Amino acid sequence: MMMMMKVCCCSSLFSHIVRVLLFSIILLGVLINPSWGLIKLPANETVPAVIVFGDSIMDTGNNNGLKTLVKCDFAPYGQNFKGRIPTGRFGDGKVPSDLIAEELGIKEYVPAYLDPNLSPNDLPTGVCFASGGSGYDPMTPKIVSVISFEEQLRMFKEYIGKLKAKVGAKRTKFILDNAIFLVVAGSDDIANTYFTIRIRKLQYDVPAYTDLMIQGASDFIKDIYGLGARRIGVFSAPPIGCVPSQRTLGGGILRQCAEEYNEAALMFNSKLASTIDSLMPKLSNSRLVYVDIYNPLLDLIVNPQNYGFEEVDKGCCGTGALEVAVLCNPLTPPCEDPSKHIFWDSYHPSEAAYKALVPNLLKKYVSSFFF
Template identity: 35%
Template sequence: MGGELKKWLVVFVGVVVVSLQCGVRAQPQVPCYFIFGDSLVDNGNNNGISSLAKANYAPYGIDFPGGPTGRFSNGKTTVDVIAQLLGFNNYIPPYATASGRAILGGVNYASAAAGIRDETGQQLGARISFGGQVNNYKNTVSQVVNILGDENTAANYLSKCIYSLGMGSNDYLNNYFMPQYYSSSRQYTPEQFADVLIQQYSRGIRDLYNYGARKVALIGVGQIGCSPNELAQNSPDGRTCVQRINNANQIFNTKLKSLVDVLNRNLTDAKFIYIDAYGIFQDLISNPSGFGFRVTNAGCCGVGRNNGQITCLPLQTPCRNRNEYLFWDAFHPTEAANIIVGRRSYSAQSSSDAYPFDIRRLAQL
């Protein structure tokens, strides 16, 4: 009996070693991950359209295995981090190139300069607004139905997937606080504008629900008033965050969190959560050294005051100590910051990081 057990153990250990050597991994926690957003998570959807909001050139992607893919970072974005934590072996492909059975693992619809409002970002050229992203998702759903055979099977499949939505930043950055191009700040108070955004956002979210979304993470707007671009343009000392912008962002976030309650009450077969990106970023700004950051008010790559007046130029040489910078360019966090935000979105470290719970728990439902 002892000899048989030894033989069995040898075989078992051998199988484990071979599996590890072949790179066999556990299945992802959910079958697919669908991503909606702007340049914070765009991974190539703007590459082929006529837009100034592109990042498919070096030194973008300098720390990313695939080089300059269209990600507005030196490396991974928050959703790349979340996808890895959910157990996906590969990064979620952009809608622009996703095809065939690959879409069954999820699709990234995010578009740089896009907002909840259709006109947002128009001064930068073409972009895919939230409404356009929802329409692209509907197209994907019809493909999923064709692949899986019928609508019921597709609906059951999609109900197990994670959906993350991070919209609204550009509605402030490239709309409300750009009065030379847009009239919204003359039409609405910050309170009214947030209401208008939430109403339109809610309609799109309910549209996604009608097309199968059941596990949805709504990611709040970050501290736009602390970006190198706003510090360069509107901060007297280049260090103090622009409070009127952050205040407007907080009004939106408060209403977005309330929307989560409304959606959970009304759409009881789905679950919606809120991720407090603003609060997580506040931690990084308030205690940078605690997270390994040395520079929080300037981009690692950029031009002008705070490296924030013009964003990272093609073939520009970025800073070397990228992990010590909170911002990669005039607007976007470094991979080092994205890793922290992504991890805390997936698994909350503070009770305020996620409401009513985090993405890890959402995946388990």
């Protein structure tokens, strides 16, 4: 009897130890990779890769080797990135492409396709083709000498060839069928090409110009679909009139939100949502998702206290009114705490703002990528 009690006690103690160890392992995993368990995919669904096109919101370093003023591979950019490295991301830390891949449990960072240190092992889980300063209007990237959507498409074709060489044709098809493709553009078209430089404003009114942008977006969606993309998320334009630089340039002496810019963004967004709805039935086996970033970011700006932010209309870098890209440099030191600022520089949100936005966006839209 005594022997049986000892066995039972040992068994109970062993079970308890096992439970504690399992809990510790799970807890350690959450601490190491906070994305574990945050985004639940539908049963029997997988996302092997995140593949990104667009502009500076998503760019993870493709502009570094370009002869352009639209670059940021220098301090103080990257001051909150791992190792405090200015990687070419337009912010103080991670950008949405990184956070989305992390939230989905794919990897911590999405490398730039043009990164000289890009490894073949990076290809199966996705890369970034986005280029800061690019847009749907072909003139937008030309003005600032960055990578156009046409060139991003060419790089994507090249990527597919490299991927096939790495994992074979069958696995490549699986990756393209199941990856989430993200397309983010429009703000540079509206803010820079139309309202600031004003070249297009001499040729088009806002309805006509947004039609031109929509044609570029529609053609690009069809192009990447033709190359194998099936799950495609297309982001709306943001409330571009409320970013610090546009307040300075178009918001008057009080630096209010430039409503004319926001109205153009809203018109474009309405047309983009309709275009995506009309395209999906024509592109068989596709899941096209319109991702509204306008309203979530505007809510951050209008109700900063709800998210722990204190500074709304100025970036953290320098004065915060105009500094961006080469104007945000070691001679324009940043604020003490970027996490209190919605914007890192005069154009791009801070990592803290992205972290406030991305998880909620994924929770809202991720199920839309699956049948």
